Amino acid sequence: MKKIILILFALVSLTMAQNNNEMPPDAAKFYNSGNKQLKSGNYEGAIQDYDKALETSKDYRIYYQKGVSLKKIRKYNDAIEAFKASLENNPEFDLAYNGLGGIYFAQGKYDLAVEAFKKFEEKTPKDKLKKKAKQYIARSYTKLGEKAKGNNKYNKAVEYLTEAVNNANYDAAYLLLAESYVELGKYNEALAAAAKALKYRKSISKGGPYYYEGMAYKGLEQKDKAIAAFNKGKSDKQYKKLCEYELKLLK
Numbered sequence: 001m002k003k004i005i006l007i008l009f010a011l012v013s014l015t016m017a018q019n020n021n022e023m024p025p026d027a028a029k030f031y032n033s034g035n036k037q038l039k040s041g042n043y044e045g046a047i048q049d050y051d052k053a054l055e056t057s058k059d060y061r062i063y064y065q066k067g068v069s070l071k072k073i074r075k076y077n078d079a080i081e082a083f084k085a086s087l088e089n090n091p092e093f094d095l096a097y098n099g100l101g102g103i104y105f106a107q108g109k110y111d112l113a114v115e116a117f118k119k120f121e122e123k124t125p126k127d128k129l130k131k132k133a134k135q136y137i138a139r140s141y142t143k144l145g146e147k148a149k150g151n152n153k154y155n156k157a158v159e160y161l162t163e164a165v166n167n168a169n170y171d172a173a174y175l176l177l178a179e180s181y182v183e184l185g186k187y188n189e190a191l192a193a194a195a196k197a198l199k200y201r202k203s204i205s206k207g208g209p210y211y212y213e214g215m216a217y218k219g220l221e222q223k224d225k226a227i228a229a230f231n232k233g234k235s236d237k238q239y240k241k242l243c244e245y246e247l248k249l250l251k
Contacts, residue, residue: 027057207236
């Protein structure tokens with residue numbers, strides 16, 4: 001997930017690097033040189049060129065490209081400052097919000113990632129990028145839900161995970177919802193979430209949804225359905241032992 005987010009804003013930065021209209025000649029010279037350095041993988045050299053460009057212009061595009069370069073060498077805090085400077089000079093620049101969101105996600109600051117990706121969705125005029133933003137929002141909320149669940153705050157987890165699936169049909173969020181609902185004793189809701197996890201499954205194994213489906217049926221005292229679900233789940237190596245354990249209990 002981190003890789004997907006961080007790659008996106010790096011790629012779009014290269015496509016917008018050609019647009020240097022209205023930039024002072026000296027700044028444009030170093031800006032274009034920096035873009036070539038960035039494209040070739042010389043990130044330190046790119047940063048030096050962008051700093052030289054900034055001596056004669058505070059153009060938001062220079063700060064943005066500098067932020068991308070800093071991100072490449074994992075100087076995340078410096079990259080954040082560069083993206084923020086880009087936004088100070090152009091608050092409507094959508095890609096800088098995406099850049100911030102990607103770094104916050106990489107740092108595990110998922111609440112800040114949500115805010116940044118929401119601004120990205122709001123500012124970008126492109127439907128394709130709006131859809132991407134909603135996917136990133138969903139994944140950020142899922143991480144918040146996972147953290148809350150890990151702290152046994154299941155109601156809070158459900159709150160975050162519901163926000164996640166309201167933005168995108170993310171299989172991992174549905175799976176965590178199923179688990180959280182089982183813990184809360186809300187078995188019908190757990191069944192619905194497990195079904196959605198299976199329907200939209202891309203990043204998770206099939207054993208998880210079947211396991212929590214079995215746990216929900218067990219909670220509803222529907223033994224035969226629970227056994228059927230656990231039997232399906234045990235074909236998944238990740239959930240094999242858990243499902244076999246529950247099957248033994250149901251004999």
